[in-house]
Amino acid sequence: GNSHANVNKNTATHLPKSARLSIVKEIGGKVIAAKDASPVIGAAVFIKENPRVGTTTDAEGNFKLNLPENFATKNITLVITSVGFEKFEVAVAADQSSITVSLKENVQQLNEVVVTALGVKKDKRALAYSVSEINGSDFTQARENNVANGLTGKIAGVNATGLSTGPGGSSRVVIRGNGSLTGNSQPLYVINGMPIDNSVPGGSSLPNGLGTKAGTDRGDGISAINPDDIESMTVLKGGAAAALYGSRGANGVILITTKKGKAQKGIGLEYNSTFTMENVSVFPDFQYEYGQGDGGVMPTTLAQAQATGRRSFGAKIDGSTNYMAADGKNHPYLAQKDNLKNFYQTGTTFTNSVALSGGNDAILYRLSLADLSAKSVLPSNTYNRKTASLNISAKLSERLRAEAVVQYNLEQGNNRPIAGDALGNPNWMAYEVANTVDVRWLNPGHDANGNEIFWNDAGIVTNGYFFVNKFKQTDTKDRFIGQASVSYDLLKNLTLKATTTRDFYNYNFTSIMPTGGQYIPQGQYDGIKSDVSETNSMITAAYNTKFAETIGLSVLGGANTRQFKNNQFDFYGQGYTIPYFYSYSNLATSTATPVTSNIKTNSVFGSADLDYKGIWFLTLTGRQDWFSTLSPKNNNVFYPSIGTSLMLSDVINMPRVIDNLKLRGSWAQVGGGGPDPYAINLAYSNVPSASGVPLQNVSSASITNAGLKPFTSTTLELGLSTRLFGGRLSFDAAVYDKKSSNDIVSVPISGASGYTSAILNSGELSNKGIELLLEGTPIKSADFSWNTSFNFAYNKSEVLKLADGINTFSIGNSANGNAFINNQVGMPFGGIYGYRMKRDAAGNIIYDTNSNLPLQTDNNQYLGNGVSPYTMGLNNTFKYKNFSLDMLVDGKFGGSIFSVMEVYATRLGLMKSTLPGRENGLALKGVTANGDAYSYTVPVANLRSAYYNNLNRYTELFVHDASFVKLRQVIISYRLPAGFLKSLGVQSASVSLVGRNLLILYKKTDNFDPEQGLTNGAAQGIESIGLPRTRSYGLNLNLKF
Amino acid sequence: CSMTLFTACDKDFAEINTNPNAVSVxxxxxxxxxxxxxxxxxxxxxxxxxxxxxxxxxxxxxxxxxxxxxxxxxxxxxxxxxxxxxxxxxxxxxxxxxxxxxxxxxxxxxxxxxxxxxxxxxxxxxxxxxxxxxxxxxxxxxxxxxxxxxxxxxxxxxxxxxxxxxxxxxxxxxxxxxxxxxxxxxxxxxxxxxxxxxxxxxxxxxxxxxxxxxxxxxxxxxxxxxxxxEYADIAKMTYTSGGQNINKNPIAWQLLNDNYLRADGTNNTEGGKYQQVFINSLKANSDPRLSALSVVYVNGSASSDESIQKGMPATINGTKPSDFITYSEPKQTTVLKVDAPLLLFTAAESNFLLAEAALRGWYSAETATNLYETGIRASMKQWDLISGTTGTIAQARIDSYVAAHALKTTGTVATQTEQIYNEVWVGLFPDAQEVYNNYRRTGYPALTPNVYPGxxxxxxxxxxxxxxxxxxxxxxxxxxxxxxxxxxxxxxxxxxxxx
Structure with a gap:
């Protein structure tokens, strides 16, 4: 209902004369909720003409406002505000003395109470920094297995990408640019106020990952979280928002609040089921004019077919019948364009979750169980996740409350694809097989004895079917996240709270490269067993009060101790003594290496929030951290932050269209300790030796630093938000300037120093950016509504300093070192570098007369930004009666990507760019190093070996603009009519058609998806023949009983 | 750690930050x-x-x-x-x-x-x-x-x-x-x-x-x-066969691992074989080391029969030749023996270098002929170390090889130098690096480069x-x-x- 005021004209207010001097007039009244006429407690009531004249409603919703003399005889406007309700203004005539106001609930306002650092709920008005919140339901219809991938495109300034590593893969989320030159740049994930571990067991896979360990993405910590348990997700983008997290807030914080039980009659039951299918979404645009072979010749013998299994430098494709492929059979010499479709299958994901909840005044509970079963597009690659979560909160007395959250996750993966380099990478065959071979001819990839079938010239390029059928990789992660807290109200406005959490997992990874492989014929074993725990204990005291009815003060103080432990064993071995028997006990050579990590951080922190009449807010925070990983002389640091916000619309009169306008600003300094322990002192480790002679060397190839001190990250943020047209349009803008100083950098150094890196406190990195959010409801009627939301962000990163005398270093490279991801002073973080062809001033290519190849420049040529600086998302929701349509389009711009797939497709003759010269040889023209004219014709016979095969030397040829616009998500929902459901005992039910990554609306890469990333480490911008990206579509059913 | 005890906030850090798997001394x-x-x-x-x-x-x-x-x-x-x-x-x-x-x-x-x-x-x-x-x-x-x-x-x-x-x-x-x-x-x-x-x-x-x-x-x-x-003074690293790779003869292990683990002459991981030039030379010289270092797989077993040894040409452009199995490859019991010692400095090398010194007139206590001949004998004798069995190369064959390859003292210094460094090529095998060093310095052996596309x-x-x-x-x-x-x-x- 609409807000309205019932005005009672009071005709007989006769006060004694003496009283009239001080209390000239009293207005009494009551504030109630429009919905159910329940009293609104604590609503602010003041007069617009002078906001200092005000009061608040009592427990019954009643108020009494005393007007001073100068207002007593005038008509005034009364303003009533309360959290969760729309602001209401009403005119009060000079002769009025009593009024009843009913306030309209504001759903948007309700949402604007957001969870902030340490789980503290705040009115969005009071925030001095930008905070974005996503409802849990946004993750449960069109699902990503890894909820972090669901952030893509949704929040300005959050650059989120899922990896192309199959179900159970990791995500990479970076907020407001990479914050550390070599360290972690991903945010801290916090569940219900306490941090969890987001590491990838055994470390992130590498962009040039070779083999079963370095090439496998084992999944990160956030991937285990069941989206159905998420009530809301709040993104604190860093700086002041995350300052209370101190060292760990430097990269921003993602707060996850899990669902709790609700007081109700009986048991609430919710069931959610999603079934989706997925298919490869991008197919390379290869040439199909010339087929398998080399030197213009088609293979007609098995040896030729095997040698050229990956080469498409053969004869013109003409249907010849004497063509022989690597399966030793004759086939018609015809183009085979469907190898990706034929090698990969339709993947499926079936997720079922059920939640029971309920409770009464004293105790609330919610229990959820979920199962996710996924089959990847890669045959034999599966992922299963079971989660159980129990949340109990109890009000033990009027003052004492307790809450416990227990989560148990079990993740099991099978044959996660190896990406990066060729060995054991099942994707290389599907992408590289010669263009007249139907990849299925190479199935099952092994002979009757289990030995890999030779299909190409390089044994290191594993037969994909041999991977599918014979490689055995399994992993199991048993994870337990427990939280318990007790809070006690010492006074009405002073609450003490103690919380302890432990995120613990036990991880077991075994990867078997089987006996009989071409490259490692006796097989290889990789294993990881680890116990990882993150334990936090925190105590806080929170106090709030109000001075002179106008100034609110909240104070929070606390202490936290965090301990991270990893007890890991890496198992490695070669050569199964008894062939095909895959036990660690059966290895000819084996090593078990202990890897231990133990880190402790102690902290004390405090914050103070001042609130002047809900118009002006000031927040101060401070935190002191002590780090075990730093030099004892410099192991602690204090982080301050200050923030303020002003409801400008409450101070000056705004045009009618402006509901409110807020300005905000904040400054914060956060920072951190060394990410890794044991970086202070030189140490020596024993090396496994079987000769009876013990061996020892320095423990680390990284030079330790006895003076290691904390790094800092300073952020200045200014912002503005406004709501217009009665909430139909809102706009939020933020600009920030973030600078990391004394970054603890593992600086790669010349190996000739005896070490490969040095741990230095030297890095400086700047990220500056702008974020915009525009939300609106262009159409809103009883039956039809249209909501739209657009976000845009730009982040400019610049490396300011690496280390004294060091101007550039590499943080990763592609397989074979054809491209490098470097940090270079004056350039953006993580640029793509490599070689160009040498050219003279006129642009002519300079040829080496010895090799008849273009000369290479040095390898420090900047070829593109590995990280997209521009990100945007556009979400539209249409609702018509019981139907709704939700569409998310997102895009990234300005980044580049280097393609290893194209390097090989060029060397192997699959690219259309390798067509020149097929008939009459390739005429090269240019100049020599002396400047003389140069020309040479590469004969057809040597076209591959003398020319195209060597083009991997010129990185620039394979770097592309990675910009894209994608139709990321479509959800079409139908909510079943309530009347029909009631008879079935169902409260609500909806059915949705869902789709993810459905279309690429714009891209500049012809042959692959520009998001084809394979590692969640710092080195982005390399495609290296990982699992192809997919589009998924399916059905979602949601029932509430 | 509590707010009132700031000083105690790091008291156990030294212990926490000590790697339990490493020592400081x-x-x-x-x-x-x-x-x-x-x-x-x-x-x-x-x-x-x-x-x-x-x-x-x-x-x-x-x-x-x-x-x-x-x-x-x-x-x-x-x-x-x-x-x-x-x-x-x-x-x-x-x-x-x-x-x-x-x-x-x-x-x-x-x-x-x-x-x-x-x-x-x-x-x-x-x-x-x-x-x-x-x-x-x-x-x-x-x-x-x-x-x-x-x-x-x-x-x-x-x-x-x-x-x-x-x-x-x-x-x-x-x-x-x-x-x-x-x-x-x-x-x-x-x-x-x-x-x-x-x-x-x-x-x-x-x-x-x-x-x-x-x-x-x-x-x-x-x-x-x-x-x-002296044979007894040869500088050599000792290795073992089992256990860790670091304990294995690095040349043998690398060759083996890169190509010859299957030991069947055909499924060579990276398509490796002995090169034609080397095997032809050993055959032409009736070098008894041929059977000590080379085998051809016949019906699944390794044969050191010198008459069937054959090196693969280096000019093959990518395609596995159909007669691949018929080419010679390193012998599992000598060159590929992972517990064979690695010879760092041999008596043979000293003798050959001294022979050159004698030719140059820098050393006159012995003749170049004697030193050269001692070098050849020492280089053949050292296969005993590599194979782990004495008399790997029969004395009679050593004698006849030496007789057939006498230093041509009537020839030019260049001719004699070439003779010495042709012997170094075979005699220092498998220390290819030292052979390469001497090749660059002396020009011998006079190898003909392979001209290969690209x-x-x-x-x-x-x-x-x-x-x-x-x-x-x-x-x-x-x-x-x-x-x-x-x-x-x-x-x-x-x-x-x-x-």
């Missing part, structure tokens, strides 16, 4: 052993590069065949030895020297470590020319992260000085040695002295092209000091390895200085002593 002898293993393994003999270049082996495959084909796409593979050596043996031997150099009771440990450091650096500079030397391995001690490159002439001067100083310092009067941690001589000081003088002979002789006077002076000094002449050198045998590309980025100034001084960083630029 090194055991020097253990590091010395590691330096020996790493120094012996990380040389130009790692991988098939120099084996191909010196035309011992090849592959039909471009990647593995790089050494024999100079394939342009693979040139950066030459940076690997540099990359691997410094953080391993150079760092380790530096740690050893740091720990012992100021302790007068450890005089023999210090001298031994210095000799090994010279061995390691000599292997590096011979491949690359100018390299980081004075500044090298000082990342931790002196925070030198971008070490300067020393000129090769300065490195040679210092290495020779180091050898002289160490040989002089070694004393039997002090009984503190590395003992069993010394995998070469088990602490035998007298033998280390011979090794030092032998290295002096090797490095001194290296200077013949660039500074003959200096060469003569060092060679004379080395001979006076006493070089390895080669990086215009069909020339290359003269050095490329610096690792990371040096262009991480050590740019020093790298540029070295390139300025030495010449372009390409495969055909000659190192100082090869000018």
């Amino acid at each position: 090194p055991t020097t002898a253990y590091i010395f052993s590691k330096a020996l293993y790493d120094g012996a393994a990380n040389s130009g003999n790692k991988g098939s590069l120099l084996f191909g270049l010196m035309q011992y082996t090849t592959s039909y495959n471009d990647v593995e065949g790089f050494g024999s084909k100079y394939t342009a796409s693979q040139v950066n593979a030459t940076g690997g030895v540099f990359t691997n050596s410094y953080p391993n043996q150079i760092n380790e031997i530096g740690e050893v020297i740091k720990a012992v150099k100021d302790d007068p009771t450890k005089v023999n440990l210090y001298a031994t470590a210095r000799i090994w450091r010279v061995y390691c650096f000599s292997r590096l500079t011979d491949l690359y020319g100018d390299i980081p030397y004075t500044d090298a391995g000082q990342g931790y001690n002196l925070s030198i992260f971008q070490p300067k490159y020393d000129s090769q002439s300065a490195i040679y001067a210092d290495m020779l000085k180091e050898l002289e100083a160490s040989a002089t310092a070694l004393t039997t009067a002090n009984t503190t040695t590395f003992g069993n941690s010394d995998l070469i001589y088990q602490g035998n000081v007298t033998q280390w002295k011979k090794f030092a003088y032998s290295l002096m002979l090797r490095l001194g002789m290296r200077l013949t092209k660039v500074d003959a006077a200096a060469a003569q002076s060092w060679v004379t000094k080395a001979i006076a000091g006493g070089v390895i002449r 080669n990086a050198t215009g069909g020339k045998i290359f003269r050095r390895f490329l610096y690792p590309v990371s040096e262009q980025t991480l050590n740019r100034t020093s790298y540029n200085e070295a390139v300025q001084r030495q010449g372009v960083d390409d495969l055909l630029t000659r190192v100082w002593w090869d000018k």
Whole structure:
């Protein structure tokens, strides 16, 4: 209902004369909720003409406002505000003395109470920094297995990408640019106020990952979280928002609040089921004019077919019948364009979750169980996740409350694809097989004895079917996240709270490269067993009060101790003594290496929030951290932050269209300790030796630093938000300037120093950016509504300093070192570098007369930004009666990507760019190093070996603009009519058609998806023949009983 | 930790931040052993590069065949030895020297470590020319992260000085040695002295092209000091067959692992075989070593029948030849034997170098003929060490080979030098790097380069390895200085002593 005021004209207010001097007039009244006429407690009531004249409603919703003399005889406007309700203004005539106001609930306002650092709920008005919140339901219809991938495109300034590593893969989320030159740049994930571990067991896979360990993405910590348990997700983008997290807030914080039980009659039951299918979404645009072979010749013998299994430098494709492929059979010499479709299958994901909840005044509970079963597009690659979560909160007395959250996750993966380099990478065959071979001819990839079938010239390029059928990789992660807290109200406005959490997992990874492989014929074993725990204990005291009815003060103080432990064993071995028997006990050579990590951080922190009449807010925070990983002389640091916000619309009169306008600003300094322990002192480790002679060397190839001190990250943020047209349009803008100083950098150094890196406190990195959010409801009627939301962000990163005398270093490279991801002073973080062809001033290519190849420049040529600086998302929701349509389009711009797939497709003759010269040889023209004219014709016979095969030397040829616009998500929902459901005992039910990554609306890469990333480490911008990206579509059913 | 006790907020940090899997005080002898293993393994003999270049082996495959084909796409593979050596043996031997150099009771440990450091650096500079030397391995001690490159002439001067100083310092009067941690001589000081003088002979002789006077002076000094002449004095690393790869003969293990694990003559992982040039030469010379080092698989078993040995041409363009199985490959029981010792300096090498010294008139106590003949006999005898059985090569065949290959003392010095270094080619096998060094210095054996499409050198045998590309980025100034001084960083630029 609409807000309205019932005005009672009071005709007989006769006060004694003496009283009239001080209390000239009293207005009494009551504030109630429009919905159910329940009293609104604590609503602010003041007069617009002078906001200092005000009061608040009592427990019954009643108020009494005393007007001073100068207002007593005038008509005034009364303003009533309360959290969760729309602001209401009403005119009060000079002769009025009593009024009843009913306030309209504001759903948007309700949402604007957001969870902030340490789980503290705040009115969005009071925030001095930008905070974005996503409802849990946004993750449960069109699902990503890894909820972090669901952030893509949704929040300005959050650059989120899922990896192309199959179900159970990791995500990479970076907020407001990479914050550390070599360290972690991903945010801290916090569940219900306490941090969890987001590491990838055994470390992130590498962009040039070779083999079963370095090439496998084992999944990160956030991937285990069941989206159905998420009530809301709040993104604190860093700086002041995350300052209370101190060292760990430097990269921003993602707060996850899990669902709790609700007081109700009986048991609430919710069931959610999603079934989706997925298919490869991008197919390379290869040439199909010339087929398998080399030197213009088609293979007609098995040896030729095997040698050229990956080469498409053969004869013109003409249907010849004497063509022989690597399966030793004759086939018609015809183009085979469907190898990706034929090698990969339709993947499926079936997720079922059920939640029971309920409770009464004293105790609330919610229990959820979920199962996710996924089959990847890669045959034999599966992922299963079971989660159980129990949340109990109890009000033990009027003052004492307790809450416990227990989560148990079990993740099991099978044959996660190896990406990066060729060995054991099942994707290389599907992408590289010669263009007249139907990849299925190479199935099952092994002979009757289990030995890999030779299909190409390089044994290191594993037969994909041999991977599918014979490689055995399994992993199991048993994870337990427990939280318990007790809070006690010492006074009405002073609450003490103690919380302890432990995120613990036990991880077991075994990867078997089987006996009989071409490259490692006796097989290889990789294993990881680890116990990882993150334990936090925190105590806080929170106090709030109000001075002179106008100034609110909240104070929070606390202490936290965090301990991270990893007890890991890496198992490695070669050569199964008894062939095909895959036990660690059966290895000819084996090593078990202990890897231990133990880190402790102690902290004390405090914050103070001042609130002047809900118009002006000031927040101060401070935190002191002590780090075990730093030099004892410099192991602690204090982080301050200050923030303020002003409801400008409450101070000056705004045009009618402006509901409110807020300005905000904040400054914060956060920072951190060394990410890794044991970086202070030189140490020596024993090396496994079987000769009876013990061996020892320095423990680390990284030079330790006895003076290691904390790094800092300073952020200045200014912002503005406004709501217009009665909430139909809102706009939020933020600009920030973030600078990391004394970054603890593992600086790669010349190996000739005896070490490969040095741990230095030297890095400086700047990220500056702008974020915009525009939300609106262009159409809103009883039956039809249209909501739209657009976000845009730009982040400019610049490396300011690496280390004294060091101007550039590499943080990763592609397989074979054809491209490098470097940090270079004056350039953006993580640029793509490599070689160009040498050219003279006129642009002519300079040829080496010895090799008849273009000369290479040095390898420090900047070829593109590995990280997209521009990100945007556009979400539209249409609702018509019981139907709704939700569409998310997102895009990234300005980044580049280097393609290893194209390097090989060029060397192997699959690219259309390798067509020149097929008939009459390739005429090269240019100049020599002396400047003389140069020309040479590469004969057809040597076209591959003398020319195209060597083009991997010129990185620039394979770097592309990675910009894209994608139709990321479509959800079409139908909510079943309530009347029909009631008879079935169902409260609500909806059915949705869902789709993810459905279309690429714009891209500049012809042959692959520009998001084809394979590692969640710092080195982005390399495609290296990982699992192809997919589009998924399916059905979602949601029932509430 | 609580708010009231700030001082106690870090009281257990020292313990927490101590790696439970490491010690803070090194055991020097253990590091010395590691330096020996790493120094012996990380040389130009790692991988098939120099084996191909010196035309011992090849592959039909471009990647593995790089050494024999100079394939342009693979040139950066030459940076690997540099990359691997410094953080391993150079760092380790530096740690050893740091720990012992100021302790007068450890005089023999210090001298031994210095000799090994010279061995390691000599292997590096011979491949690359100018390299980081004075500044090298000082990342931790002196925070030198971008070490300067020393000129090769300065490195040679210092290495020779180091050898002289160490040989002089070694004393039997002090009984503190590395003992069993010394995998070469088990602490035998007298033998280390011979090794030092032998290295002096090797490095001194290296200077013949660039500074003959200096060469003569060092060679004379080395001979006076006493070089390895006896089978018992051969400097060799000992290995075991089981356990960790580091304990295995690095040349044998690498060859085996790259190609010959299946031992069936056909499923060679990287398509490797002996090269035609090498096998043809052994056959033409009726060299009894042919059957000691080579086999052909016939009906699934290895045959050393000399008449069927056949090397593979290096010109095969990518396709596995249909007669692949009929080509010779390294023998599992000798060249591929992972518990065979690795010969670092042999009596054969001394004799051949002395034969050249005699030819040059720098040594007159023995004749070139005798030295050359002793060299051949020693090089055949050493297969006993490699195979682990005595009499691997029959005495009668040694005698007849020697008789058939007498030094042509009536010929020119060049002719005789060629004879000596043709013998070095076979006699030092599988130390391809030392053969390569002598090839560059003397021009022998007179190998005919393979001209292969897409080669990086215009069909020339290359003269050095490329610096690792990371040096262009991480050590740019020093790298540029070295390139300025030495010449372009390409495969055909000659190192100082090869000018």
